[in-house]
Amino acid sequence: MAALSSPLRICRGILKELRYLKGPEYKGTMMYSYVMEQLRKNQVTSERHCRAQKEAVHASHTYLCLLESTRRHLELHNQYHGKGERPPEEVARLVGLRLPTQPGGKGWEE
Amino acid sequence: MLQSLCKFHRRFAGALLPFAARPLALEALSSSAHVQRANYGSATAERRKFYQDVSISQGEGGLFEINLDRRKLKTPGGKLFTVPNEALAIAVATEWDAQKDTLKFYTMHLTTLCNTALDNPTQRNKEQMISAALKFLETDTICYRVEDPPGLVELQKNEWDPVMDWIEKRYNVVIGSSSSIMGPQIPEETKETFRQHLSSYNLWSLTGLEYVISQLKSLILSFGLIDRHLTVEHAVLLSRLEEEYQIQRWGNVEWAHDYDMYELRSRTAAGALFVHLSSESSTVKKKLLQD
Numbered sequence: 001m002a003a004l005s006s007p008l009r010i011c012r013g014i015l016k017e018l019r020y021l022k023g024p025e026y027k028g029t030m031m032y033s034y035v036m037e038q039l040r041k042n043q044v045t046s047e048r049h050c051r052a053q054k055e056a057v058h059a060s061h062t063y064l065c066l067l068e069s070t071r072r073h074l075e076l077h078n079q080y081h082g083k084g085e086r087p088p089e090e091v092a093r094l095v096g097l098r099l100p101t102q103p104g105g106k107g108w109e110e
Numbered sequence: 111m112l113q114s115l116c117k118f119h120r121r122f123a124g125a126l127l128p129f130a131a132r133p134l135a136l137e138a139l140s141s142s143a144h145v146q147r148a149n150y151g152s153a154t155a156e157r158r159k160f161y162q163d164v165s166i167s168q169g170e171g172g173l174f175e176i177n178l179d180r181r182k183l184k185t186p187g188g189k190l191f192t193v194p195n196e197a198l199a200i201a202v203a204t205e206w207d208a209q210k211d212t213l214k215f216y217t218m219h220l221t222t223l224c225n226t227a228l229d230n231p232t233q234r235n236k237e238q239m240i241s242a243a244l245k246f247l248e249t250d251t252i253c254y255r256v257e258d259p260p261g262l263v264e265l266q267k268n269e270w271d272p273v274m275d276w277i278e279k280r281y282n283v284v285i286g287s288s289s290s291i292m293g294p295q296i297p298e299e300t301k302e303t304f305r306q307h308l309s310s311y312n313l314w315s316l317t318g319l320e321y322v323i324s325q326l327k328s329l330i331l332s333f334g335l336i337d338r339h340l341t342v343e344h345a346v347l348l349s350r351l352e353e354e355y356q357i358q359r360w361g362n363v364e365w366a367h368d369y370d371m372y373e374l375r376s377r378t379a380a381g382a383l384f385v386h387l388s389s390e391s392s393t394v395k396k397k398l399l400q401d
Contacts, residue, residue: 065341
């Protein structure tokens with residue numbers, strides 16, 4: 001299994017994603033208070049092989065993955081799929097080509 | 111380009127609508143006068159955001175509700191939207207809170223899963239859901255091996271065998287793998303063991319588990335994830351092993367490969383989290399009582 005990162009790093013990751021979602025006022029969200037509360041609680045009871053803590057770490061890692069992947073997926077969606085049909089020039093540009101141009105226009109422009 | 115766009119649209123439309131209703135419903139989608147019950151658009155159509163504040167409250171029977179401004183959130187079936195514990199309620203509320211100008215339901219996986227569990231649109235009972243989940247074992251991704259090219263054979267052996275060994279030990283069953291098109295012969299006892307294990311889940315967890323299984327196309331990888339043997343990233347990697355191999359060889363295309371991977375990751379993560387949160391309402395309560 002890929003090693004899970006430390007609880008603190010996961011928490012920081014989740015907070016970072018929250019900031020992406022909510023901007024500067026992310027500290028006022030319910031999720032912010034919940035994450036901080038959980039972090040504090042699990043620190044108090046932490047033991048070397050505490051099963052509950054392992055579960056909490058796995059769950060928070062999963063949540064981080066959910067937030068991060070959803071954000072990345074949405075970015076790619078907006079960039080490539082969210083706009084419907086593309087004009088031929090843009091499609092050509094996507095694959096690194098350019099449409100031929102006619103010096104002096106094609107004759108039918110006004 | 112065009113082909114891939116069409117494929118994308120087809121796939122989304124197919125996921126949304128039952129087969130029989132598809133042509134008719136597509137017509138309805140394209141007409142602008144399409145009205146949805148309980149304020150949900152279809153998952154691809156986007157709806158304007160109609161609220162500012164999102165909060166949660168604890169209602170009757172200790173169930174948590176979501177409030178959008180002062181209105182209570184409902185399911186597409188018209189039921190009151192309720193979840194069994196605070197963690198899930200906060201996660202769902204965060205999804206609604208994160209929407210900007212339009213509601214993008216295709217990014218709100220936890221909400222979608224709760225709706226499915228509440229409305230149970232397919233009207234199935236627990237036994238039927240367990241049978242549906244077990245059916246994936248017969249065609250499990252990691253049971254089917256290739257004989258060629260040698261690089262992929264090696265990769266499948268190195269990556270999939272450890273998970274196979276883990277599940278065979280963990281549940282004390284025999285599964286095995288095969289390179290024949292018929293797959294391995296899976297003994298009845300194995301299925302019976304998994305059937306018994308699955309029946310210990312409640313309806314909500316089963317909804318999530320079935321979702322994870324159908325995303326990863328593998329019962330074995332799903333159990334690995336739910337039993338916390340694998341992380342989401344690793345489970346998704348193993349599920350897409352052949353694709354990853356081809357990417358290594360032919361190159362990565364962001365708008366197809368990465369797009370699919372992130373979508374699969376977010377869906378799988380949502381499903382796994384949903385299973386954990388909805389099967390652990392008792393432990394969460396205990397924690398709340400401690401202080």
